[in-house]
Amino acid sequence: NIAIIDSGVIVENTTIKALLAKLDKETFVLDLKQPVQPISIEGYKYTLTDDHTLEVEVAKSQGLNQVFSALTEQGNTVLSMRNKANRLEELFVGLLEQGRGE
Numbered sequence: 485n486i487a488i489i490d491s492g493v494i495v496e497n498t499t500i501k502a503l504l505a506k507l508d509k510e511t512f513v514l515d516l517k518q519p520v521q522p523i524s525i526e527g528y529k530y531t532l533t534d535d536h537t538l539e540v541e542v543a544k545s546q547g548l549n550q551v552f553s554a555l556t557e558q559g560n561t562v563l564s565m566r567n568k569a570n571r572l573e574e575l576f577v578g579l580l581e582q583g584r585g586e
Contacts, residue, residue, distance in 0.1 A: 488576055490583050500572065507544065507575050511568035514538045514551075517561035525554045539568060 486503060488496040496503060519535040528551060529541040540551055555562060 486572075488579055490580050495579055495583050503575055504572065507578075509541055509543045510574075511539055511541050512548070512551075513566050513568050514540060514555075514562050515564045516555075517563050521559045523555065523558050523560065525551055 485498065486496075486500050487494050513533075514537070516536050516538060520532055520538060523530070523538070525540065527546065531539045533539055538555075542548060542551065552562065
């Protein structure tokens with residue numbers, strides 16, 4: 485079990501699995517083989533961090549297939565993929581911001 489405490493108040497007390505299930509989006513870092521060709525990935529937020537790196541925000545309801553299809557159709561090859569941040573850390577920060585009305 486895990487508990488998240490904000491200003492002395494327990495805001496969440498559950499299992500890690502149940503806590504991670506609350507995440508509604510995740511950011512993936514994609515390393516591309518060649519410099520990024522002009523891209524368009526409809527319905528996704530994305531950022532080019534350099535010539536070979538793309539960060540894509542993916543909602544739980546979306547999945548990654550459409551991202552890979554769009555990149556492939558546009559001449560981009562993905563060499564590797566990883567999570568941008570620790571998912572538990574993302575959720576922790578989100579819960580605290582939500583509790584403070586930010």
